[in-house]
Amino acid sequence: MQDLGINVVNLNGDLNKLAPLLRETDVFHWHGDGSLDPELFAIVKANKPRLVLMTNIFGLYNHSGYYELVDYDLYISKSILARRMLADRDLEDDFAAKRKVLSYPVDVKHINSLLPADYLLKTFKQQYNLQNSFIIGSGGSSVNANFDLITLDAFAEFAKRVNHAKFLLAGVTPEIIKHAKHLNIMDKLVIFDATLDLQQLLMYYSAMDIFLTASKISESFEIAIAEAMAVGIPVVAVNTPGRDNGPIELVDNGQTGFIVAHDQEKIADVLVFLYEDEKIREILSESSKRKVAKEYKADKVVKSLENLICSHLYSSIEINARSLVKNYTPEIINDYINRCSDLWEPEIKPHPVNL
Template sequence: MEKKIKIIECADQLGLGGTEYALQLYCKYLDKEKFDVTAVGLYKGGEREQLIKGLGIKVVVLNGDFNEFEKIIEGTDVFHWHGYGQVDEKLFASLNKNKPRLIIQTNVFGHFEKSPFYDLIDFDLYISKMILVRRMALDGSYAEQFVGKRKVLPYPVDIDFLKDENIEPPLADVEQFKIKHNINDCFVVGRVGRADDHKFDMITLTAFAEYLNYNNNAKFLLVGATKRMLALIKKLKITNSVIILDNTTHMKQLLTYYKAMDVFLAASNIGESFGMVMAEAMSMGVPVVTISTPAKDNAQVEVVDNGDTGFVTYRLKETIAAAINQICCNPEQAKLFGKNSIQKIYRSYRAQDIVHSLEQLILKNLGIEFKDAPYLIVNWDNDLKADYKNRCSNLFGQPNLIGKIKVRYYQTFAYKVHNKLFSIIRKMW
């Protein structure tokens, strides 16, 4: 190839969020012999600027200067936009003036606006099957015209980096950590996430309290706590069973948290559009117990294969506790779950394979020959829809009559309204 393909990796900002992390991984793994890569922060920069520059990638922060953006976009072959699905009219008006050969959107939250600018996007890539299934259902017959445009390409997980001997903590370090926190002789359930009530489902703590009825020697490792979480811990009278730690940007320390856990308990109040923390825990060989949230984002049912890498349960404290106990009482099964989890991340989300899949999509559509490699882009079809439906119904545990009523209620519009109002009242309080 005589001339490199000029590609711009662009997001609103270059902070420490998951969207920007994915952008960084695309910058890291795009083939530099084929691609000339530039990272752009459209409105502001952030902590990830230096991390991307450290990869030898040119970084431009525009601070909303669209005149400068139009200069940068000249001669660009591929514009890769990392966004939430809403159309930024200033951005796409600028792109319309001097359209690159390909415009690709990584659609983080699966939103969509009926804007004429949407026609400029050649490929709308959703980061999980779940959000594409939901998007197509919401758009109804209108979505039929977008079947060729909308595809699934999951978020990249940098498992080779996480498993590097200089990054993954050795067993001795994990044991020292467990001794320090007096959890070396305990069954450890854990959660890692932002200290954010919007993201954290309190069923996590309620279910752990229920699990203590099975095993009163268990501990909960809570990384990222809020006042509301602490208040519930006190109300449930499980203070002595909970170890509270602050979040960290130090990857080796974060991986130590994961490896100290026997089970990662993932229950989000809003569900997951992908579920990076689950993927990180699985990279460390930790079985995951999560809940299905079909009325909300629900990509966790894709990341976790029920009965193979962990358990997906109903949003009921009884079934969650039973799933945790199943893993605790069956160490060989837990070991197999851990092994399968690592294999799942390598097979489905390995960063190099995700990025190479994007490369193949680009090269094919630019009419450039390429070597076949793992191709992880999934097209929209009825099989994808059926797989998601099956995952929503294939859950661990059998709720009783009251449990079934609760599950039905959690899926209703009334529950969503109740949850929203409760959230507003809590913020006002």
């Protein structure tokens, strides 16, 4: 941030330093799970800036009076806003105006600049003996809660039908290894250490034929899905109704990927379906890239936030650009309910869409 010319002040936990900063601030942006730390927000209340924004990543709601300080409660996916509003039916009229959706940004331009050249990808595949393999991939995890073992179960079923299948995992836990040994698929796994190095991650994504994802605890917005879609890797995501279910919003079933029930046979079936039809994978790939560029592209997300701030602070400013900020409407709940039941079935055929 300092390199970008932005002044950064580290409070080192000393909230006493916050009050004078707030008195000179127009906008205070709180990024968290939706809860509001009372010690911190007591200071915000006493020194309230002109605008208080919250990026709400897990859809929690703070029942204290501090929530009144928040001008805009921005959820990172429609699915967690839908869940929150269903839980707060009696409060809908009070909170509908401040609760909105603005997704996490995906830096498509940066991703495209870091994609591996064909010769590097070929070398990578040769190095790990992947050049003649059909590769299912997942982000893996160094935390058991973020990885549902059903993906291994489904892959084991898939590998029985496609003997040159491999499963690429970036990050594993002892539980994952133990389950893979139980399934006798260790020779099918290609394991790498978990990494935050985007360029390395893009090499992994680019090597995949299909990105398969299921989270044991579910996800409010899975950035790995968005990155895989930006690269053009067809995504198969497992539905998690009743919990955060961000993947069903990222992936439009039958258009930019497939959403499948939490059933290892059905997951294996959809993998076989995609394996057998390269043209379908190409359609999903192109649709995925278009959707990410339209809905999650970083500069569009940032501009949308900028416009929201400016329109609040300066009501006389006319904003003409299309905003990615979505206001809450009952249709968000209806769309979420429909997506929870819109799952892959063998007769579903993807088709080109204008995204």
